[in-house]
Amino acid sequence: MIKILITYLFIFATLSVRAEDGHKLWLRNSNPKPVNAVCTNSSPMLTIAIQELQQGWQGEANALVSLKIIHNKDIFRDGFKMTKNKIQANTEVGILYGVYELLRRQQTGEEIKEAIVNSSYERRILNHWDNIDGSIERGYAGLSIFWKKGKDSLVVTEKDKVLWKEYARANASIGINGAVLNNVNASPLMLSKAYLERVKSIAEVLRPYGIKTYLSVKFSSPSLMGGLKTSDPLSPEVIKWWNDKTREIYGLIPDFGGFLVKASSEGQPGPQDYGRTHADGANMLADALQPYGGIVMWRAFVYSATDKDRAKQAFLEFKPLDGQFRDNVIIQVKNGPVDFQPREPFSPLFGAMKKTTVMPELQITQEYLGQSTHLVFLSTMWEEFLKSDTYQEGAGSTIARCTDGSIFPQKYSAIAGVANIGLDMNWCGHPFAQSNWYAFGRLAWNNQLTSDQIADEWIKLTFHQSALNANQPRFSEDWKMNFLKPVSKMMLQSREAAVNYMMPLGFHHLFSATEHYGPGPWWAPKGMRKDWTPPYYHKADSAGVGFDRTKTGSNAVSQYHEPLLSQLNDVRTCPEIYLLWFHHLPWDYKMKSGKTLWDEIGAHYDNGVKQVREFQKVWDKVQPYVDNERFVQVQEKLHQQSENAQIWKDACLQYFQKFSRKPFPIDIQGPVNDLDELIKEDLGKH
Numbered sequence: 001m002i003k004i005l006i007t008y009l010f011i012f013a014t015l016s017v018r019a020e021d022g023h024k025l026w027l028r029n030s031n032p033k034p035v036n037a038v039c040t041n042s043s044p045m046l047t048i049a050i051q052e053l054q055q056g057w058q059g060e061a062n063a064l065v066s067l068k069i070i071h072n073k074d075i076f077r078d079g080f081k082m083t084k085n086k087i088q089a090n091t092e093v094g095i096l097y098g099v100y101e102l103l104r105r106q107q108t109g110e111e112i113k114e115a116i117v118n119s120s121y122e123r124r125i126l127n128h129w130d131n132i133d134g135s136i137e138r139g140y141a142g143l144s145i146f147w148k149k150g151k152d153s154l155v156v157t158e159k160d161k162v163l164w165k166e167y168a169r170a171n172a173s174i175g176i177n178g179a180v181l182n183n184v185n186a187s188p189l190m191l192s193k194a195y196l197e198r199v200k201s202i203a204e205v206l207r208p209y210g211i212k213t214y215l216s217v218k219f220s221s222p223s224l225m226g227g228l229k230t231s232d233p234l235s236p237e238v239i240k241w242w243n244d245k246t247r248e249i250y251g252l253i254p255d256f257g258g259f260l261v262k263a264s265s266e267g268q269p270g271p272q273d274y275g276r277t278h279a280d281g282a283n284m285l286a287d288a289l290q291p292y293g294g295i296v297m298w299r300a301f302v303y304s305a306t307d308k309d310r311a312k313q314a315f316l317e318f319k320p321l322d323g324q325f326r327d328n329v330i331i332q333v334k335n336g337p338v339d340f341q342p343r344e345p346f347s348p349l350f351g352a353m354k355k356t357t358v359m360p361e362l363q364i365t366q367e368y369l370g371q372s373t374h375l376v377f378l379s380t381m382w383e384e385f386l387k388s389d390t391y392q393e394g395a396g397s398t399i400a401r402c403t404d405g406s407i408f409p410q411k412y413s414a415i416a417g418v419a420n421i422g423l424d425m426n427w428c429g430h431p432f433a434q435s436n437w438y439a440f441g442r443l444a445w446n447n448q449l450t451s452d453q454i455a456d457e458w459i460k461l462t463f464h465q466s467a468l469n470a471n472q473p474r475f476s477e478d479w480k481m482n483f484l485k486p487v488s489k490m491m492l493q494s495r496e497a498a499v500n501y502m503m504p505l506g507f508h509h510l511f512s513a514t515e516h517y518g519p520g521p522w523w524a525p526k527g528m529r530k531d532w533t534p535p536y537y538h539k540a541d542s543a544g545v546g547f548d549r550t551k552t553g554s555n556a557v558s559q560y561h562e563p564l565l566s567q568l569n570d571v572r573t574c575p576e577i578y579l580l581w582f583h584h585l586p587w588d589y590k591m592k593s594g595k596t597l598w599d600e601i602g603a604h605y606d607n608g609v610k611q612v613r614e615f616q617k618v619w620d621k622v623q624p625y626v627d628n629e630r631f632v633q634v635q636e637k638l639h640q641q642s643e644n645a646q647i648w649k650d651a652c653l654q655y656f657q658k659f660s661r662k663p664f665p666i667d668i669q670g671p672v673n674d675l676d677e678l679i680k681e682d683l684g685k686h
């Protein structure tokens with residue numbers, strides 16, 4: 001009888017690995033223990049803090065937990081002091097963050113000792129590229145959670161509010177405290193009364209979670225919306241228009257964060273249309289926002305043809321303006337000098353703008369990294385970026401330190417990530433894409449965190465199965481060995497794998513068409529801007545391959561600080577991961593491995609394909625530990641990723657072979673796809 005019962009229990013335990021639609025993200029509070037939470041003050045935000053404790057408490061049953069607003073000068077901004085059962089902060093939002101940290105530590109089994117925890121950046125912001133018709137630029141997880149099409153598009157429903165609340169909670173749980181609600185390619189309608197009313201409703205839901213609302217604005221709004229003859233930033237009527245509009249916005253949303261602006265970039269209007277500089281444009285908006293404490297995030301993603309090398313253009317335009325911006329202007333700079341490629345060296349603007357606040361812009365949505373089909377954990381890419389040494393103020397001037405206020409005196413500090421969130425049930429399309437949202441928040445909070453710590457936390461929070469009885473350890477040794485470890489290893493390798501099968505050794509922008517998904521090193525339609533086509537970037541010819549950005553080439557290296565400049569300039573010291581970014585080299589150039597460049601390129605593509613096949617094996621083995629729904633979803637996506645990786649390899653190697661005229665490297669698997677077929681089918685347009 002007992003045996004039958006045990007068997008029954010065992011079956012039950014196995015079945016209890018329930019189906020999961022992924023909607024709960026990393027917030028899967030299960031079986032909370034009773035807790036007695038008391039707080040000195042009361043407010044909607046503190047009520048949330050208490051509710052969270054009650055819903056997620058995993059500490060001692062019936063513990064007394066005290067939440068207290070204090071004045072402690074070692075706690076900055078929204079930081080907090082934490083012990084096992086006490087959270088103190090100078091602000092309400094500090095208390096909320098302390099609660100989430102305490103719960104996370106309980107849920108992941110991390111040690112909880114007395115500590116003051118402060119954030120690296122003051123502003124930790126998601127940029128949504130959501131259009132007001134509900135579509136999302138570079139969105140791969142369904143339509144917008146904020147905007148929709150149709151005649152009822154501005155009606156705020158209960159369903160909307162529930163979703164916004166879930167969104168706000170997820171963000172707050174990882175410390176994100178700002179959201180830009182619309183695409184940087186902004187519609188002027190965004191600033192109309194009707195849309196601003198909806199923004200107000202969204203802001204009301206986000207506010208108790210400590211999230212400020214921001215908007216992207218179109219620079220020519222005064223003419224397009226206001227009917228003015230010009231949008232010249234120095235024109236008094238334009239200045240007045242923005243002042244009035246800003247006042248109107250703050251009337252609706254008193255804690256409004258400010259504007260994000262894409263100006264004089266990719267066809268968007270900007271101050272240059274009126275013969276003015278970026279500083280003129282940004283300062284005019286900054287002055288309008290200043291009385292209310294708002295900021296302007298002005299993007300440096302510009303590449304008008306001021307130089308033959310697109311990678312140099314943002315620096316050429318912005319560096320001379322250093323010192324000319326108001327102190328509530330932040331220049332938002334993409335991590336790399338070109339555009340969110342699988343791997344780029346950092347943008348030389350970091351550390352070089354010494355009198356201007358600069359914030360990194362990272363891309364969480366995987367525009368160039370397999371979108372919502374490929375499993376790519378971006379944390380390692382961001383960690384590599386944040387730890388890069390600019391040498392601008394001596395060795396150790398990492399990007400993290402140049403941007404978080406450690407090196408330069410600056411009024412604000414900020415970091416942004418382009419969101420990967422949509423209406424899909426699991427928010428991000430790929431179950432593992434949630435880890436990138438999570439990682440962005442965690443790194444924005446603490447830019448010194450390591451990716452293995454982040455992966456470890458995320459896996460524990462996302463895939464933890466509740467124990468059958470309270471005496472079982474939260475994570476069994478078996479689970480850690482056979483699930484946590486292999487899955488974490490797979491995540492940590494995944495970005496390098498993508499670099500290998502897409503564009504290793506400094507290759508960049510080898511995408512077909514403008515979808516930025518599949519390979520197209522050949523793609524160069526007549527009449528297309530050259531710097532939108534792959535041949536511009538790889539420059540393959542019979543002599544070799546790569547973009548010569550050395551002193552004798554485009555001289556992009558000169559935008560970096562010594563000793564990095566010389567290191568990148570010299571082919572013998574340039575890190576091989578950036579080799580073809582900075583050098584044009586013969587196909588039989590000798591690599592550190594002893595292989596020729598051609599063979600080494602082949603080895604990387606081949607390795608990338610093998611790595612993904614390895615991921616498939618890892619995932620197949622962890623089946624007993626995952627609910628069926630997520631298991632199958634990831635399995636199918638890995639299958640597609642594996643096929644795609646093969647296509648990338650076959651396409652790129654066979655294409656470059658036409659220039660190298662060398663045999664396929666003998667120690668790698670030969671192509672299985674025909675190049676002409678691949679060109680015809682064009683995975684880019686998937």
Ligand code: GCW
Binds near residue numbers: 129339367
């Ligand atoms: O990465 C590129 C994208 C565009 C995007 C642009 C930008 C919002 O391909 O879709 O537009 O960058 O960052 O402004």
